[in-house]
Amino acid sequence: MSRFPFGGGVSDWTFATVDGINDIDNLAQVVGDIAITFWTAEVGGTQHTDLIGPDGQPTTTITSTPDGVVGGRAVGQIPPLQGPDGVKRMWAQAATGPRALMVTTDPGADDLGLILPPLSVPGTATAPATGRARLYNDTAATLLVAAVRASVGSPPTIDTIIDVNRNGTSIFSTPGNRPVIAAGDYTSGKVVPLDLVLLAPEDYLTADIDTGAGWTHLVVQVLATRAA
Structure with missing residues (x-):
């Protein structure tokens, strides 16, 4: 580095x-x-x-x-x-x-990034639910979590709050910063973690459903860049 x-x-x-x-x-x-x-x-x-x-x-x-x-x-x-x-x-x-x-003031420090394979929950799910499917960093590089977006195939009837965990611990130290899909909407929009979240090789991500109802086919996508 x-x-x-x-x-x-x-x-x-x-x-x-x-x-x-x-x-x-x-x-x-x-x-x-x-x-x-x-x-x-x-x-x-x-x-x-x-x-x-x-x-x-x-x-x-x-x-x-x-x-x-x-x-x-x-x-x-x-x-x-x-x-x-x-x-x-x-x-x-x-x-x-x-x-x-x-x-950093280095103009070449930030690359365009890559969207990791999505964490998805097909069908209709209930909340709360703990994510079990793990998305591992199988690259040889440490990655920086630059943004998170949660989207659904049909909108929820109440606000849906999603959490993303690194190795079992939330990447959002402030719970109010988690992605929220408002009732009637299809996406949380791009949410940038305020904490510095690094994924070392072999680290893994999971996604939890903290609250929400009425939606179908949840997809949580993660934008990552090289940390160095």
């Missing part, structure tokens, strides 16, 4: 909100010299500590540019860095603020 670059872009800055400026509350103001940590998820998750800073040295945190221009960068800009080996998406947290998703 290899490390991918992050930061240094037009959207990579640290801000603070200020109240009472020209009678405006929550006015965003650029601030510098803020320590930034990087995580595997928007909430919870694990901190990425294997980083390479703008000086080329290993580090666990990155600091936004302090007052004055440093290395050609303005105050508050997040300098270029390298993430852990093979990681293309990280959740950045400035001090104790909310986290924001950062994606």
Whole structure:
């Protein structure tokens, strides 16, 4: 694998909100010299500590540019860095603020991806139901789950919630992010997992039906890209 670059872009800055400026509350103001940590998820998750800073040295945190221009960068800009080996998406947290998703700046890092063979449930099924058919990663590469879509042959009469599991554990750490086929609809639409979900060789996926009724012929398709 290899490390991918992050930061240094037009959207990579640290801000603070200020109240009472020209009678405006929550006015965003650029601030510098803020320590930034990087995580595997928007909430919870694990901190990425294997980083390479703008000086080329290993580090666990990155600091936004302090007052004055440093290395050609303005105050508050997040300098270029390298993430852990093979990681293309990280959740950045400035001090104790909310986290924001950062994606690698390498334009060649994301390929078009491939749609894996579908996880399907023919006929009419009831909920809840635990998926038993396993879809294995039989490639020699680690794959990144880029998106999930659930579709049906005839629409449900009530909202249908689908879960996708990796090795028996949901890929959606926040249950509210699971694919939902609304009553009367045929598809959940493209759902992008907010967590970094990697499929190592021999890992497998299954699909559960958490809630729903009235639909027929469920198909759950997974879009995957190479992780590196």
